[in-house]
Amino acid sequence: MDIKGITLSSAAALLAVSGAHAADAVVVAEPEPMEYVRICDVYGAGFYYIPGTETCLKIGGLVRYQIDVKDTDDGWRKTATARLKVDARSETEYGTFKRYIELNFANNGSDVSTLAIRYAYFELGGLMVGRNDTLFDGNLDGEFDKGGGTFINQIRYSFDAGNGIAVSVGLEEEANNFDYVPLVTGKVSIVQGWGTLNLFAAYDDRFSEFALKGLANIKAADALTLQAIATYESGATWFGLLAPYSGYEWSAGGYLKYAVNKKLSVGAGGQYFSGRHVGNFVTGQTDDLNADDWAVGAVVDYKIVENLSAKLAVNYNDGDSYPLDGSFSGFLRLDAAF
Numbered sequence: 319m320d321i322k323g324i325t326l327s328s329a330a331a332l333l334a335v336s337g338a339h340a341a342d343a344v345v346v347a348e349p350e351p352m353e354y355v356r357i358c359d360v361y362g363a364g365f366y367y368i369p370g371t372e373t374c375l376k377i378g379g380l381v382r383y384q385i386d387v388k389d390t391d392d393g394w395r396k397t398a399t400a401r402l403k404v405d406a407r408s409e410t411e412y413g414t415f416k417r418y419i420e421l422n423f424a425n426n427g428s429d430v431s432t433l434a435i436r437y438a439y440f441e442l443g444g445l446m447v448g449r450n451d452t453l454f455d456g457n458l459d460g461e462f463d464k465g466g467g468t469f470i471n472q473i474r475y476s477f478d479a480g481n482g483i484a485v486s487v488g489l490e491e492e493a494n495n496f497d498y499v500p501l502v503t504g505k506v507s508i509v510q511g512w513g514t515l516n517l518f519a520a521y522d523d524r525f526s527e528f529a530l531k532g533l534a535n536i537k538a539a540d541a542l543t544l545q546a547i548a549t550y551e552s553g554a555t556w557f558g559l560l561a562p563y564s565g566y567e568w569s570a571g572g573y574l575k576y577a578v579n580k581k582l583s584v585g586a587g588g589q590y591f592s593g594r595h596v597g598n599f600v601t602g603q604t605d606d607l608n609a610d611d612w613a614v615g616a617v618v619d620y621k622i623v624e625n626l627s628a629k630l631a632v633n634y635n636d637g638d639s640y641p642l643d644g645s646f647s648g649f650l651r652l653d654a655a656f
Contacts, residue, residue: 361407373408381654388647399424401436412443436469446474453488453503454520454557456533458545458573460587461631462615464559465547466529482509492522492556499523501556513537520557525597525604527553545573547589553604554597567593581621588614594639611637625655
């Protein structure tokens with residue numbers, strides 16, 4: 319057989335093999351339709367459905383640059399802060415299931431930055447578990463005031479009684495592995511057309527003392543808001559106005575805020591503090607420092623553009639805790655939110 323015959327025979331054999339396996343050819347599947355991100359407007363602006371689920375997610379945050387000054391400082395104190403917020407929500411047979419995380423990164427100009435978990439909690443059917451502001455948290459809108467309490471691990475239950483009234487109770491942990499007796503907190507919140515009224519109570523077993531607080535927010539006019547605060551501590555508690563186990567027997571203050579227009583608002587106020595005390599962890603008693611103090615301050619808030627705002631605050635503190643002279647302090651803060 320010549321070369322031509324061999325070539326034709328080989329080609330015929332290949333065609334035969336190909337025909338025999340034609341039924342086994344690879345079939346390319348049609349591409350799956352793309353699932354675009356859907357807007358979830360049930361919980362407000364900024365929420366989207368996580369693809370493939372009925373859970374709504376919102377990613378937000380804050381970039382802050384703040385310049386602080388105090389008359390006892392040698393120079394400016396500047397801090398850059400970044401906050402990341404993650405809010406996930408879905409509906410269940412028990413109501414809305416919320417999971418919330420907020421991380422805080424801060425740097426004061428050095429090579430060392432700090433990272434802190436501000437919030438990490440979940441809510442379901444009125445029950446809240448995790449790290450949050452103490453239920454006792456609440457103060458005026460000024461920067462001079464003190465209301466007591468900070469972030470703390472806790473279990474809290476809130477009940478909506480209707481007609482603008484809500485009641486909450488909480489069990490909070492003042493220190494990790496300290497004891498088996500939690501701090502006990504309670505709050506009654508009243509929201510009406512004239513404004514809001516919040517009443518707080520807390521008990522601390524460390525020195526067997528309690529704390530009370532009332533905070534009112536009254537709409538005096540469309541552009542004018544009046545706030546008032548009153549506090550009482552039977553002794554040193556974790557809810558001290560200055561710091562845990564450092565506070566005052568009682569205090570009273572007020573703040574007046576006026577909205578000049580949609581972008582600009584100004585406010586001013588003051589607070590008086592009487593009977594400063596601290597907890598003595600050696601004797602297990604409250605030590606009276608025989609000091610009465612007071613503070614005044616003013617704030618200017620300005621919305622530069624959408625999601626960018628500026629705050630200028632000036633404060634003055636004086637009293638028995640300042641034996642020489644009072645102390646001036648203030649800051650300029652720029653917040654860029656997203």
